[in-house]
Amino acid sequence: MAKNVNITSADGMLLAVLADEDTITGFLLAGVGNVDLRKKKNYLVVDSKTSVRTIEQAFKEFSAREDIAVILISQQVASQIRHVIAAHNKPIPSVLEIPSKDCPYDPSQDSLLKRVKLIAGFN
Amino acid sequence: MAAPKVTSSATELDAAEREFVETMDALQEYLQLQARLQDQLKKGLMNLARAKYSMGPIGQAQYDMEMQASVRVAIKSGDENGGSSGGGGGAVEGANAPCSGTRYSFEIRKSPNAATARRPSPPPAAAAATMDRAKAAAEATPAAAAAVAEARGSKNVADEVAAADSVVRLSDLDLLDDDDGSGEDGGLSGEGGKEEEDEKELKVANEFLRRMRLLLGSDGGDGGGDGGSEGGDVAEVEWIRRVRRGGRNGGGGSDPLHWFGVLVPPALKDAQSGFSAALETCLLLANTAQRMGPLYHATSSAGAAEEGAAT
Numbered sequence: 473m474a475k476n477v478n479i480t481s482a483d484g485m486l487l488a489v490l491a492d493e494d495t496i497t498g499f500l501l502a503g504v505g506n507v508d509l510r511k512k513k514n515y516l517v518v519d520s521k522t523s524v525r526t527i528e529q530a531f532k533e534f535s536a537r538e539d540i541a542v543i544l545i546s547q548q549v550a551s552q553i554r555h556v557i558a559a560h561n562k563p564i565p566s567v568l569e570i571p572s573k574d575c576p577y578d579p580s581q582d583s584l585l586k587r588v589k590l591i592a593g594f595n
Numbered sequence: 596m597a598a599p600k601v602t603s604s605a606t607e608l609d610a611a612e613r614e615f616v617e618t619m620d621a622l623q624e625y626l627q628l629q630a631r632l633q634d635q636l637k638k639g640l641m642n643l644a645r646a647k648y649s650m651g652p653i654g655q656a657q658y659d660m661e662m663q664a665s666v667r668v669a670i671k672s673g674d675e676n677g678g679s680s681g682g683g684g685g686a687v688e689g690a691n692a693p694c695s696g697t698r699y700s701f702e703i704r705k706s707p708n709a710a711t712a713r714r715p716s717p718p719p720a721a722a723a724a725t726m727d728r729a730k731a732a733a734e735a736t737p738a739a740a741a742a743v744a745e746a747r748g749s750k751n752v753a754d755e756v757a758a759a760d761s762v763v764r765l766s767d768l769d770l771l772d773d774d775d776g777s778g779e780d781g782g783l784s785g786e787g788g789k790e791e792e793d794e795k796e797l798k799v800a801n802e803f804l805r806r807m808r809l810l811l812g813s814d815g816g817d818g819g820g821d822g823g824s825e826g827g828d829v830a831e832v833e834w835i836r837r838v839r840r841g842g843r844n845g846g847g848g849s850d851p852l853h854w855f856g857v858l859v860p861p862a863l864k865d866a867q868s869g870f871s872a873a874l875e876t877c878l879l880l881a882n883t884a885q886r887m888g889p890l891y892h893a894t895s896s897a898g899a900a901e902e903g904a905a906t
Contacts (some may be wrong), residue, residue, distance in 0.1 A: 484704040498639045498870035503665035516834025541668040566881045571633040
């Protein structure tokens, strides 16, 4: 029997976003953005000047935080830190690749689908 | 002896097959949701581009650095294997045990009280010039008035404020007289809601005048008789300064639209609604992705059952 247990606090958990500026602006308009008392943000604007190390650090920080439930990462950004995403095996926070502004969604690049394909033996 | 082992492995294989089929269904749904998300993001970004065309650059410079999330996610764990995933602190257990077979479902939760939780904040760097000028004028007025009061004698300004106050009180009395039922106008006395609004406005105006007097008293030093306690005056002055500095962030609530000005183009509102819809699709995607998770466990348990049958 499935037991539905609510495991979040009364306020709920946050969503983190790693994407380009326009996508981040859109999600912030939707009410996702949060800056806590320590000035820590739950988003990272990635542009051409953002280094891979910065993206990796931000992703690791988001995945280590206990108040983040879902990490939204655009596919273009995800392709730069594929190895870090592949190493992430915790169910919470859940990592979700979203389409980039410049490139359409490519199922063959999605980490989740790659893993399912590998395990199901569709190679 | 061998028959029970074959039965149990067949049962496990059946269960694995069912989970596999369910996972493939979830995979198909995942791809459909991704296509939907792409359309929604495309529309949202197009509206954002239209808004940029109307009002100029929209970007990080306008973000409120003390923003609070008004949309959050509630996680529910549904354990399909009969074990308990715990409540309250169960999130940690689930997160550290990826092989437990626990599925999580995400629900969106919008908080209407984000505005009350907001700290008073300074306006963003790229605040509208008109708002800043208006605020500067408002701030300059009591200072100028205080300076004039010092030059001429504070009584004049205090008298003017008192006169304004008396005017407000007189109009208040007028309204009360109307309440007693002059009835000639008909429209005013008949509409209780409008009178309440007028009373509220008068209360706000009275409050404002009181605070202005306090300001004058604190700035002028000898102004009027309303110096009161210094601690209270300082707190009042600080509150007024915060409200003035807060501008649209302090008084406008948690809507991020207010970061971009008082009058925003309709395209920006459309972009906001588009991205809100995209956010809901993202959560559906996250739920569907969770349903694909058991594939790991199904294949591993089926593999173990086959090995057991072979020996």
